[in-house]
Amino acid sequence: MVVVPVISSKGGVGKTTVTANLCTALAQRGRQVLAIDLDPQNALRFHIASEPQACDTGLVEAATGLMPWARAIRAAHGGVMLLPFGDVDDERQIAFEQQLARNPHWLGETLARFGLPQDMLVVLDTPPGPSVYLQQALRAASFSVVAVLADAGSFATLPIVERMLDKYTRPRADYIGTGYVVNQVDPGKRLNHDVFEVLRKQLRPDLLGVLHLDQAVPEALASAVPVQRYAPMSQATQDIASCADRLLERIAAGPQLHQQHPLSSPRSMEQTR
Numbered sequence: 001m002v003v004v005p006v007i008s009s010k011g012g013v014g015k016t017t018v019t020a021n022l023c024t025a026l027a028q029r030g031r032q033v034l035a036i037d038l039d040p041q042n043a044l045r046f047h048i049a050s051e052p053q054a055c056d057t058g059l060v061e062a063a064t065g066l067m068p069w070a071r072a073i074r075a076a077h078g079g080v081m082l083l084p085f086g087d088v089d090d091e092r093q094i095a096f097e098q099q100l101a102r103n104p105h106w107l108g109e110t111l112a113r114f115g116l117p118q119d120m121l122v123v124l125d126t127p128p129g130p131s132v133y134l135q136q137a138l139r140a141a142s143f144s145v146v147a148v149l150a151d152a153g154s155f156a157t158l159p160i161v162e163r164m165l166d167k168y169t170r171p172r173a174d175y176i177g178t179g180y181v182v183n184q185v186d187p188g189k190r191l192n193h194d195v196f197e198v199l200r201k202q203l204r205p206d207l208l209g210v211l212h213l214d215q216a217v218p219e220a221l222a223s224a225v226p227v228q229r230y231a232p233m234s235q236a237t238q239d240i241a242s243c244a245d246r247l248l249e250r251i252a253a254g255p256q257l258h259q260q261h262p263l264s265s266p267r268s269m270e271q272t273r
């Protein structure tokens with residue numbers, strides 16, 4: 001079992017989009033994929049679930065013994081299996097978060113009990129920034145995908161996730177590594193282009209790929225299907241395909257020697273040029 005959380009320090013940078021579309025691209029490449037929504041927004045279902053409305057129960061019900069795990073996991077597009085977070089009220093969400101805080105390794109231990117095939121990919125959508133969900137995801141992580149926008153705000157907050165990665169993943173000998181997806185790249189916009197160039201220099205060789213700004217992405221979401229299905233010839237579909245290929249290469253290469261990342265300490269764009 002290979003656990004791949006998709007994370008970011010800032011909200012709205014495309015984690016759920018990247019999670020959903022990577023899952024379908026990985027399944028298309030013949031891999032068994034379980035997508036888990038670790039975000040109380042419970043939004044992953046709108047990208048890939050075959051029946052999004054039926055995903056009102058899931059992880060929280062199963063974790064609290066109200067539903068068998070096998071019923072909580074649903075079929076999703078492209079042969080992906082989906083464990084939704086579930087629609088949970090504030091009190092149950094807080095109680096679940098307290099349960100996670102009491103047992104820091106709950107997610108890893110629970111997944112281990114599933115007895116999943118060794119090469120199965122478990123891809124986790126997470127909420128933005130530090131949270132008990134991110135702690136659980138990183139403690140269980142084999143390889144992390146960081147979503148980032150090519151803008152100064154996204155760049156400035158990268159050290160927040162880098163410090164979490166340094167703390168929870170990089171000290172582990174079995175941790176494979178980290179890959180970055182720069183989202184909403186728009187070569188027509190000068191500042192976006194400049195920030196992307198800085199990121200490209202900083203992140204190389206850990207850059208998994210880019211996802212261009214593409215109207216097919218929000219249109220696919222509005223149609224509740226993955227981009228590959230909505231617009232198979234689109235730029236976004238090609239971008240996700242190359243990110244999936246690179247991710248599989250990195251996983252196949254296995255754990256590398258991890259050093260503290262240069263972006264774990266805050267710098268301005270100017271200092272890194």
Ligand SMILES: Nc1ncnc2c1ncn2[C@@H]1O[C@H](COP(=O)(O)OP(=O)(O)OP(=O)(O)O)[C@@H](O)[C@H]1O
Nearest residue numbers: 011012013014015016017128184212213214217218
């Ligand atoms: N490459 C892209 N091109 C165009 N629109 C995009 C692209 N990537 C994401 N979007 C749009 O940006 C919005 C935010 O994306 P998404 O929900 O995936 O972000 P997120 O990081 O999961 O947000 P949150 O932090 O709230 O969980 C969505 O409306 C999505 O359709």
Ligand SMILES: [Mg+2]
Nearest residue numbers: 015016039043
């Ligand atoms: Mg999201």
